[in-house]
Structure formats: structure tokens, C-alpha cells
Amino acid sequence: MATKTLTAENFGEVTENNGIVLVDFWATWCPPCRAFGPVYEKASEKHSDIVFGKVDTEAEQYLAQQFGIQSIPTVMVVRDGVIVYEQPGAMPEAMLESLIEQVRDLDMDEVRKQVSAQGAGQ
Incomplete structure (x- = not known):
């Protein structure tokens, strides 16, 4: 499966309605992001x-901003609607x-x- 572009409009729907979702926060000007891109794409093809x-x-x-991304690339994993990584x-x-x-x-x-x-402890 190829990677899916996530936006503010579809992020919630995609992360809530799929079992495991990996998210790569990146930018075109970021050399480490460009280096990680092919690794991420290869994994997407392997794990359909x-x-x-x-x-x-x-x-x-x-x-x-919503997720406090300070450095890119940042990898996030959502499983069953819960951010686990x-x-x-x-x-x-x-x-x-x-x-x-x-x-x-x-x-x-x-x-x-x-x-x-x-959540109860807060």
C-alpha cells in the first residue's frame, strides 16, 4: 500500500477507523526526512x-502544532485510536x-x- 497524505480534514477519521496507523511528520526541505522517505515507503509496501x-x-x-511536533521527521504510531508511540x-x-x-x-x-x-491520576 502506498502512503496516504494526512490532513487536518482526514487525520481523525484515518487514525480512528484503522487498526494500526503509522504517521510520518515531514517536510520537503528536511534532508533527514528525504532520507527516511524511501525506508517508510518500502515498509508501506511490505505491510499492506x-x-x-x-x-x-x-x-x-x-x-x-496540535501534536507538538518540534523536530522532523517524527514518527507517530496510532493503534485502535490510541497514540502508542x-x-x-x-x-x-x-x-x-x-x-x-x-x-x-x-x-x-x-x-x-x-x-x-x-487520565484518572491527573
Whole structure:
């Protein structure tokens, strides 16, 4: 599956209505973003059951601001509507593959309990 362009208009729908969604926050002027692009695209072709989205931080400044993106590229992973990972920096292919496997292996009932407990503690 090719990557999907995410915008303020479709971000919520895409991340809420798909099991696993990887999001690459990037910009055309960013050399590390351009270097990471082919790695991300290759993973999107390998894992057709996962949505691979891209947010151009120049075109979608609202989204970048909403998620507090300070550095690009930043990779975010949403599973079942819950952000389970967010970290800046380009990843080598092996690291991205490892991240995907770890996300697949998550016990989402346990994740929801942790999120609920964190929310109650605030």
C-alpha cells in the first residue's frame, strides 16, 4: 500500500477507523526526512494491513502544532485510536520493522487500562 497524505480534514477519521496507523511528520526541505522517505515507503509496501500516513508539516501546520511536533521527521504510531508511540528522528529499516512488530504485539486492553489510569491520576 502506498502512503496516504494526512490532513487536518482526514487525520481523525484515518487514525480512528484503522487498526494500526503509522504517521510520518515531514517536510520537503528536511534532508533527514528525504532520507527516511524511501525506508517508510518500502515498509508501506511490505505491510499492506497497516495505514502509512504522511503529514507535510509545512502544509499542515495546524496538525504539527496540535501534536507538538518540534523536530522532523517524527514518527507517530496510532493503534485502535490510541497514540502508542511518538518519537523524532529518522529510523533505519531494521528499527522501523522492530517498531511495527512491537506495535502488533501490544495488548491493547492493557494499554487502555494504563491510559485510563493516567487520565484518572491527573
